[in-house]
Every structure is written in structure tokens, then in C-alpha cells.
Amino acid sequence: MIIENTRITIHKSNICLVGQGTIGSLTRTLIALGAHVHVAARNPVQRAAAYAAGAESAPLEALPELLPRMDIVIGSVPLQILGEDLLRLLPAHALLVDVAAPPGTIDRDAAAALGLKSIWARGMGSRAPVTVGRSQWSGISRRIAEIRNDRSGS
Incomplete structure (x- = not known):
């Protein structure tokens, strides 16, 4: 989904995963593909797992500092964390991929209003x-x- 919807490669891109729970293996895969992976998670155990896998990890409260330099944001938390206030911080080229159950991590309506490309990829x-x-x-x-x-x- 990422490759199909961006003009950049995963290699050397800045990717932020919001949540680390059941998609922890995605962190390792993205790192193996050469991405600069940042994980923002509430749970310190999940942040430690992300760090152990080779990602930078941070609490959710650090999203305002992380988002302005991200190329891709992947949300896996079934709670809308990325609202208009945080989405405004993203670069215009950023791709948003929401893999969470409803309501999803990303306010997709706000993303569309801001001209950001957003995909709800929860059909796995x-x-x-x-x-x-x-x-x-x-x-x-x-x-x-x-x-x-x-x-x-x-």
C-alpha cells in the first residue's frame, strides 16, 4: 500500500508508527527495508520493544515534534489520536496509512480537508x-x- 501510494521509496524515508501493539513486526520489516522508523506509543513496554528492534521510540506526547519530519505515518491504535491539530504539522507530501479498527487512528476527514493523502488499510x-x-x-x-x-x- 505504501509503495503504491507514494512517490518515494521506503528506503531512507521517515516513517512514524503510532502504536506498536500487534503490528510490532511491521517495525522490524520497515527497518529491514532501510526506513528511519519512529514509534510513538503509550505503553513503555511497546516503546522498549520498538527500541530493541532498532526504531526510535517516544511517548504519544512527542508526536508534535516528530510529525513535521515524517514522510509516512501508520496508525494502528483503534482510537482517533491524529486529529486536525496534529495533522496540520505534517509535510504536504506525507502519506497516512490507517490499519486500525474503527474509528481508526487518523481523522481521515481532517486529512482530506488538509489535502493529505490518507488510506484506511484495515482490510488485511x-x-x-x-x-x-x-x-x-x-x-x-x-x-x-x-x-x-x-x-x-x-
Whole structure:
């Protein structure tokens, strides 16, 4: 999707991933392709994983400093974090790719109003349903176990 929708290569581009949860492997892939990867995440464990993979990591509060130099922004958080105020900070050529479940990370209406190219690429389940289902079940089953542990410990 990125290659099809930009005039630049991934190699040497500045890419910001907003969120590091289930798409952590994307961080490693982008680094392997030669991108300068920055991960902005709420969770310090996710930021540490991004750093260990070779990315620069920062809390979400650092987005205003990061966004002005990004070529590509990938959102994976199912909470609209990138509203008009943050989108205004991006260069005009920036590509926005939202892979999150609704409502998505990116305010796509605001992006369109600002003339930014935005793609909602959350259809991966239809392309690789077994892999996506396995990945989702991994997270769901882990959360169920956490809930059970919390209830049995109280």
C-alpha cells in the first residue's frame, strides 16, 4: 500500500508508527527495508520493544515534534489520536496509512480537508484471514487469561 501510494521509496524515508501493539513486526520489516522508523506509543513496554528492534521510540506526547519530519505515518491504535491539530504539522507530501479498527487512528476527514493523502488499510483480514485470526486470538486469549487472573486474585 505504501509503495503504491507514494512517490518515494521506503528506503531512507521517515516513517512514524503510532502504536506498536500487534503490528510490532511491521517495525522490524520497515527497518529491514532501510526506513528511519519512529514509534510513538503509550505503553513503555511497546516503546522498549520498538527500541530493541532498532526504531526510535517516544511517548504519544512527542508526536508534535516528530510529525513535521515524517514522510509516512501508520496508525494502528483503534482510537482517533491524529486529529486536525496534529495533522496540520505534517509535510504536504506525507502519506497516512490507517490499519486500525474503527474509528481508526487518523481523522481521515481532517486529512482530506488538509489535502493529505490518507488510506484506511484495515482490510488485511480478507487477504490473510487465517494469519489475522490467529494473531487476534492470541491477543484475545491473553486478555481473557489476564481477566481470569485478576478475578481469582481478588
